[in-house]
Amino acid sequence: MRLCRRRSHSTTQPSCHTRCPSSCASALNSPYEEVVRYQRHPQDAQRLIALLGPYGVGVNELRRRLIEMNPNIFQGPIPYTTRAPKGYEESGREYYFTSREIFDNMVYNNRFLEYGEYKGNLYGTSIEAVRDVLNSGKICVIDIEPNAIQAVRTHELRAYVVYVKPPPLEQLRETRQDSYLITNYYVNRPFKEEDFQEMEEAARKIESHFWQFFDHVIVNDNLEDSCVQLLTAMRKAQDEPQWVPASWIRPTIES
Numbered sequence: 001m002r003l004c005r006r007r008s009h010s011t012t013q014p015s016c017h018t019r020c021p022s023s024c025a026s027a028l029n030s031p032y033e034e035v036v037r038y039q040r041h042p043q044d045a046q047r048l049i050a051l052l053g054p055y056g057v058g059v060n061e062l063r064r065r066l067i068e069m070n071p072n073i074f075q076g077p078i079p080y081t082t083r084a085p086k087g088y089e090e091s092g093r094e095y096y097f098t099s100r101e102i103f104d105n106m107v108y109n110n111r112f113l114e115y116g117e118y119k120g121n122l123y124g125t126s127i128e129a130v131r132d133v134l135n136s137g138k139i140c141v142i143d144i145e146p147n148a149i150q151a152v153r154t155h156e157l158r159a160y161v162v163y164v165k166p167p168p169l170e171q172l173r174e175t176r177q178d179s180y181l182i183t184n185y186y187v188n189r190p191f192k193e194e195d196f197q198e199m200e201e202a203a204r205k206i207e208s209h210f211w212q213f214f215d216h217v218i219v220n221d222n223l224e225d226s227c228v229q230l231l232t233a234m235r236k237a238q239d240e241p242q243w244v245p246a247s248w249i250r251p252t253i254e255s
C-alpha cells in the first residue's frame with residue numbers, strides 16, 4: 001500500500017483509492033461534529049488504531065516497532081493482492097492472494113478501506129481483515145492515507161486516529177542523518193534536503209484539512225521517545241474515556 005500511495009503522489013494518474021462512506025464528504029466539510037464521552041467496555045472490541053502522517057515521517061517504523069515489541073497485543077490486518085506469491089509466501093499469512101476478478105468484485109462491493117495498484121498488481125486492506133484482528137481480541141494497527149480517515153471513523157471500527165508529525169526542520173535533519181528513505185524502486189537512499197521540505201509541506205496540508213480528526217499527535221523527533229508515547233497513547237485509547245462522534249453511540253444509517 002505504501003508504494004501504491006507513493007506512486008499516486010508521483011504521477012498524475014491516481015493509483016490509490018480510499019473508501020468514502022456517504023457521510024464522508026459532509027463530515028469533511030462540516031466544522032462541527034456532535035461528540036460524546038465514550039469509555040470502552042472491557043467486553044467491547046478494542047478500538048482500531050489508525051496511524052497517518054506525511055511520507056517518510058516514520059509511520060511505518062513506529063507501527064512496525066509497536067507490533068514487533070508486543071505481538072500478543074498488536075497486529076496489522078493481512079492485505080489482499082493480485083500478485084503471484086513468492087516461494088516462501090502462504091495465502092493468509094503475508095497476504096491473501098487472489099485473482100483480479102475477485103479483487104475487482106471486492107472493490108465493487110466496497111470491501112476495501114484502501115486499495116491501489118503498484119507495478120500492475122492490486123493491493124488492498126479489507127474491512128474484513130481489520131475485523132478479523134479486532135475479533136481475535138488484539139488491537140489492530142493500520143496506517144492510512146488522510147483521505148481514508150472517514151472510512152475508519154465508523155460505529156464499528158471506532159478508530160483512534162494518531163497523527164505522526166515531523167519535528168521542526170533542524171531536528172528532522174539531525175535525527176534522520178543515518179536514516180534511509182524507501183523509494184518506489186525498492187532502493188533505500190539517505191534523506192535529502194528536499195525530502196524534509198516536502199515532508200513539512202505535506203504536513204502543513206494534512207494538518208490544515210484533517211486536524212479535527214486527530215485523537216492524538218506524536219511529534220516524531222527521537223524514535224525511542226515516540227515509541228513510548230505511542231504505547232502510552234494506545235493504552236489511553238482503550239482504557240480511558242475519549243471524545244467520540246455521537247453517531248457511534250447512537251448509530252444512524254450513515255454511520
Ligand SMILES: Nc1ncnc2c1ncn2[C@@H]1O[C@H](COP(=O)(O)OP(=O)(O)OP(=O)(O)O)[C@@H](O)[C@H]1O
Pocket residue numbers: 002006053054055056057058059060061062175176179180181182220221222223224226
Ligand atoms: N524519529 C526518527 N529518527 C530517525 N529516523 C527515523 C525516525 N522515524 C523514522 N525514521 C526512519 O525514517 C525512514 C522512513 O520511515 P518510514 O518508512 O517509517 O516512513 P513512513 O512515514 O512510513 O513513509 P513511507 O510510507 O513513505 O515509507 C526509515 O528509515 C525510518 O527508520
